[in-house]
Amino acid sequence: MADDCLFCKIVAREIAATMVYEDEDTIAFADLNPQAPVHILVVPKRHIPDIVALGADPETSAALVRGIRAVAEEQGLSDFRTVFNTGAGAGQSVFHVHAHVLSGRPMSWPPG
Numbered sequence: 001m002a003d004d005c006l007f008c009k010i011v012a013r014e015i016a017a018t019m020v021y022e023d024e025d026t027i028a029f030a031d032l033n034p035q036a037p038v039h040i041l042v043v044p045k046r047h048i049p050d051i052v053a054l055g056a057d058p059e060t061s062a063a064l065v066r067g068i069r070a071v072a073e074e075q076g077l078s079d080f081r082t083v084f085n086t087g088a089g090a091g092q093s094v095f096h097v098h099a100h101v102l103s104g105r106p107m108s109w110p111p112g
């Protein structure tokens with residue numbers, strides 16, 4: 001657990017969140033500021049700052065993809081968008097890697 005990391009605190013249940021999924025390596029919870037009718041954050045329990053660092057950890061990478069798959073399956077999502085913001089310039093505001101899983105409305109392309 002990293003000091004002062006919001007998502008580590010959610011993993012540790014020190015900050016409340018609406019949990020939608022948990023397994024040994026990942027948790028998923030509702031985004032506080034949803035951008036779609038379904039907006040779930042899938043997070044490894046291990047503190048890893050971003051997808052670049054995640055790529056150096058094959059086991060956690062696979063675990064996170066399994067978590068995304070499980071969330072989609074459990075929520076009955078056939079069409080959904082998965083986003084990893086990386087770096088403040090791309091919109092990352094929490095530096096504990098997380099997949100945004102967005103669904104329930106049409107998704108335009110290119111993204112904003």
Ligand code: 5GP
Nearest residue numbers: 017029030031032033085091092093094095
């Ligand atoms: P990022 O901007 O890093 O890609 O995504 C961070 C996400 O975390 C944002 O979509 C934001 O709404 C969400 N978020 C920020 N603080 C909290 C919180 O305390 N609880 C939950 N559930 N989501 C949060």
Ligand code: ZN
Nearest residue numbers: 005008047096
């Ligand atoms: Zn963390």
